[in-house]
Each structure stands twice: as structure tokens, then as C-alpha cells.
Amino acid sequence: MEHKKSRREPDRFYALTKKGVSYARPSSASIRDANLYVSGLPKTMTQKELEQLFSQYGRIITSRILVDQVTGVSRGVGFIRFDKRIEAEEAIKGLNGQKPSGATEPITVKFANNPSQKSSQALLSQLYQSPNRRYPGPLHHQAQRFRLDNLLNMAYGVKRFSPITIDGMTSLVGMNIPGHTGTGWCIFVYNLSPDSDESVLWQLFGPFGAVNNVKVIRDFNTNKCKGFGFVTMTNYDEAAMAIASLNGYRLGDRVLQVSFKTNKAHKS
């Protein structure tokens, strides 16, 4: 039988066998949760440079930098998976809040979320999506097409824009596309009340189509809404229709301003 106390091994080995860990497989426990999420990276940083930065803390198993699907530009966010948890912990200690050489902004380094728990929001949006959409797309009616054309002109600040390019976005590749992010079309919503929460954004934008994500921006201390939020929608047509419909919409005693998100504030 197995329990021959007289043949018990020295303490160290005994402790290992008690946990079911063998010398041949020193894995699981020590390599679990060694995956890091890194944000605030310089847009110019390559995957190789990212690895070089982190390699001083241990053996890197995988790395990734997220990029905009249309422009291919880095989103300043990446992942580093170390061989061991302790290496990841040391990398956080050493690199979180630090500025990589040549960078102007500090980076954030923390343990990554579990990818399987990603966005209950995205799952929700699937539920909202199909049956009750007010404006199914893509649009084919000529009048609606014309309105989209005008929206594009406003969004891109150009005087004329051939309607023929609306259906496909091919001619827009390489442009700085307002509102476009790696996950869809980002919409800026201004003039929310201080006690707004995410549900109001879902309710406002959900009827227009596939909503990937919503965010109410809150003050760190008071936890009150700072008056604006963001909504990311999958499809351009639906985002444009939501903007056209909700900009100027009266919510309580406030009039919303809704537009594609632009880069920061530019003075008038």
C-alpha cells in the first residue's frame, strides 16, 4: 500500500507530494497568472521593443500589441506573458508607472483579466442586436444615402464626397478616421447628468444597432458622472444614424450633444 510511514521522504519532498506536484512537472502553480496587461505604450513601440523592455524580468512566453484594425496603428495596449508568476510580479514592480526610454508618458502594467470573462457587455449587445433594430443596415434608400453622405462630409471636414464610396470604406483607409477605434466606431456623448450610469447609454443607443461598449466617465473621488460618456458601435451606418438621431435629444432637462469622438480638444 501507499501509506508506509516508515518510508516517508524528507520534509521538502513530502510537502511536494502532498500537493500532488512532482519534480517532472514543476509547472501549474508557479506559471499560473503570469500574464500582464500593458497600456500607455508609445504608439511607435514595436512588439520586439516591448519584449526587450520586459525581458529583463524573466522569460517571455508570448507578447502582443493591439492595433487598430483599419489603420494598423498601435493602440498603445499590449500583453506580456511570462514563464512564471514571480517574473510578472517583478515586472509590475519595476515597470508600472515608469516611462520607457524615449517615451513621454508612463506606462501601466498590471495583471491581465481573464480573456474568457471579457465583456459581458459584448454578449449583451448580441442580445440587443437583431430583432428590434429601428434602422437595419446597410442603408439603400437614396434619401438616407444622401444624409449619410452629408454626415461623412461633416465628419471628415471635406466639401464633397462621392456617394459611391459610402458602402465600402476602402477609400478611407489611411485617413485619420474620426471615431474609429480598433473595436468599432466611438461616439462622444456630452451633457449627461451627474448621476448617469451605463444603462442610459445602452438604452439610448441600443435601438440603433450593435453596441459593443458603453462608458460613463466619472470623477475619481465623487464617482459622479463628469457630464460625458462614450459609446462604441460596430457598424458605421448604425453609429451615424444614432448620432443623427440622438444629437440634440432632450434627456430630462438636458440636451445631449452626440458626435463621433475626435482627438482631444482643438481650440476654436
Next chain:
DNA sequence: TTGGATT
């Protein structure tokens, strides 16, 4: 009166 980002 334009964030944070989760392979």
C-alpha cells in the same frame, strides 16, 4: 465639452 483600452 473627448476615456481607457483586456489577446
